[in-house]
Amino acid sequence: MIYATEIADFDKIINGDPVAITFFIGYMAMFASAVFFFFERSSVDGKWKTSLLVSGLITGIAAVHYYYMRDFYLATGNTPTAFRYVDWTLTVPLMCVEFYLLTKPFGAKGSTLFKLIIASVFMLVTGFIGETSGIDNNVMWGVISTLGYLYIVYEVFMGDIAKLAKGSNSEALNKAMFLLKIFITLGWSIYPIGYMVLPGNLLSGVFEVSSIDLFYNLADAINKIGFGLVIYSVAISETRKAAKA
Numbered sequence: 001m002i003y004a005t006e007i008a009d010f011d012k013i014i015n016g017d018p019v020a021i022t023f024f025i026g027y028m029a030m031f032a033s034a035v036f037f038f039f040e041r042s043s044v045d046g047k048w049k050t051s052l053l054v055s056g057l058i059t060g061i062a063a064v065h066y067y068y069m070r071d072f073y074l075a076t077g078n079t080p081t082a083f084r085y086v087d088w089t090l091t092v093p094l095m096c097v098e099f100y101l102l103t104k105p106f107g108a109k110g111s112t113l114f115k116l117i118i119a120s121v122f123m124l125v126t127g128f129i130g131e132t133s134g135i136d137n138n139v140m141w142g143v144i145s146t147l148g149y150l151y152i153v154y155e156v157f158m159g160d161i162a163k164l165a166k167g168s169n170s171e172a173l174n175k176a177m178f179l180l181k182i183f184i185t186l187g188w189s190i191y192p193i194g195y196m197v198l199p200g201n202l203l204s205g206v207f208e209v210s211s212i213d214l215f216y217n218l219a220d221a222i223n224k225i226g227f228g229l230v231i232y233s234v235a236i237s238e239t240r241k242a243a244k245a
């Protein structure tokens, strides 16, 4: 039996509500990517298998959250802030693991990973407080959250990770590092821009509040699927190189 409310929900997708459509596409894209990364593990060499496993976990966890976020949005028309932050709290530390795995063969230490995870959790907890604490406080919490973000940028450009990459003469690592820097600065910066559409913040009035999910859904696709594909292509070319040698 189909209920009238369900028809109204699907109406949002059929009538081209862009937010609803990106939740719908986001869910399928995350799901398909997870399947792809899990299956492709068998085409790459040993140390890359873990990287692909982590990419599969990141997109798989996101797929489950997109499933719930899509339905929540369809049913209420509101932005699913809590699901979003639960997702990020699991997937962003996993992305830090991904950065660590890239540099580990060249001597990255567990302490570096630990610092990145602490900074990302700090960024997300303060960001969540900012999104839920109302119009008067969201700029302040956004600024505090950005400090965590800037610390991660610092680690990648000038801290432990940068030093390791400089010390190695691996072409593969340098290529991966170059891409990593682009994702961290351009890809990740879409999130704070999305945050700024909240009422009382810098871009409110320029974009509708509901567009926050357009920014976040776009950024997730770039950073979770795009970054996973970049790792995959480095893994494939390194595996081929090793087979020839």
Ligand SMILES: *C/C=C(C)/C=C/C=C(C)/C=C/C1=C(C)CCCC1(C)C
Pocket (backbone or CB within 6 Å): 088, 091, 092, 095, 123, 124, 126, 127, 128, 130, 141, 142, 143, 145, 146, 149, 188, 189, 191, 192, 195, 220, 223, 224
């Ligand atoms: C897969 C999900 C990812 C890579 C999420 C990344 C999220 C951020 C980089 C969020 C950053 C934020 C700020 C820098 C300030 C405002 C609040 C946040 C949490 C949106």
